[in-house]
Amino acid sequence: MNNFFKHRLGLHFKEMTRYLKYVFNDFFVIALMFFIGALGLVYSNFLKEVVGGLWWEKVVIILVLVIALQICGMATLIKQPDKVFIAPKEYEFGSYLKSSFYYSLTLAFLFEALVVFILMPFVSISLHWNGIQIIELFCLILILKWLILKNNWANFYLDFPKSIFEKVIVNLIIPAIVLIVTLYVNLSVGIALALFFSILLQLALNRLANLLDWKYLIDNEEQRMANIYRFFSLFQDVPEVKPKVKRRRWASPLLKSVKTIYNNTFAKLYLLTFIRDGEISSLYFRLIIIGFLVIVFVKNNVLSLCIYDLFIYLVGFQLIPFYKIFDDNVFVHIYPISEKTRMDNFRIVVRTMLSIEILVLTIGMLISGTSIQFIGFALIVGLFEIYCLTGPYLKSKFEN
DSSP states (O other): OHHHHHHHHHHHHHHHHHHHHHHTOHHHHHHHHHHHHHHHHHHHHHHHHOOSOOHHHHHHHHHHHHHHHTSSOOOOOOOTTHHHHTGGGGGGHHHHHHHHHHHHHHHHHHHHHHHHHHHHHHHHHHHOOOHHHHHHHHHHHHHHHHHHHHHHHHTTBTTSOOOHHHHHIIIIIHHHHHHHHHHHTOHHHHHHHHHHHHHHHHHHHHTOOSOBOHHHHHHHHHHHHHHHHHHHTTTSOOTTOOOOBOOOGGGHHHHHHSOOSGGGHHHHHHHHHHHHBHHHHHHHHHHHHHHHHHHHHOOOHHHHHHHHHHHHHHHHHHHGGGGGTTTTOTTGGGSSOOHHHHHHHHHHHHHHHHHHHHHHHHHHHHHHTOOHHHHHHHHHHHHHHHHHIIIIIHHHHHOO
């Protein structure tokens, strides 16, 4: 079974590598550098205002660490046919789950190390902790993550009592209690408490039979992979991601405002599809909200302008491939509408979406205290960027 997991892991890495080359393209890497730089500047300015000893600082540390513990669940790499072909070796499947547990634990440790590293300056200033104490805090986080992953493992068996209440206790309540004891009582007591809960769970796991809950096991892995595929779908078409259509009744007045006439046919189709497509509309709103929040907290005018233009580009870059959304629909091709009219309709929709984004980002600049003159300059640059994206770039990409 160990060799089987290694084989399955190799196939998984091969699949992830195939998608990652589309994610980390030149444009995304540049955007990521700007975004990380902006967040770093915001965090640096925030640390300068931290004085230590305030009541909310410990609350922030607990919230960040508890949220971080919810990320990186157990990856089993199980597939739907396994419940048929591996069922005869179910009693040997413990070694497979053991390998998947240590693989998941390694990924989780790396992620938690990154979180603690980022949080380290804030912890050092607010709690006046030294390096040894921060290392002990990291060890505590690793114990809590081990506890959560062990609970995930236990849920794969039929005779383990699975419920929402049980997951809330292990994933949220126990880590919160341990961290509260750690920060408000004593670090050593917190570590001892985490070890106590871990030993109790391990004893409970040792008493379980080897009868697997295949439905839960497969559903859990499919949900985990669906989240990964959903991220990849932002950069590349992913066959595993099925589009979700949402009614969005709040947008009905907006759709009715677009007249259903010959020249507006594709404009209404694009607008309707954009609003009701769960993926593209959610991405649009997420990027706008993130850009707005970053601009609000960035006080440097030049960096604020770079972020302003970057998020306009990111949203435009995601919207433009939407032009081909109807190409697989045979009925659209029999419309007596020229390609030029379709292009003009699409251009109007994209310009409208980007103009709304510019309005939101401009409000963010006003809130951050940017001067009116600089906001006017940023607005001109943003409008020019929209013209370039929906004019020359769009024409060169799709028009023959």
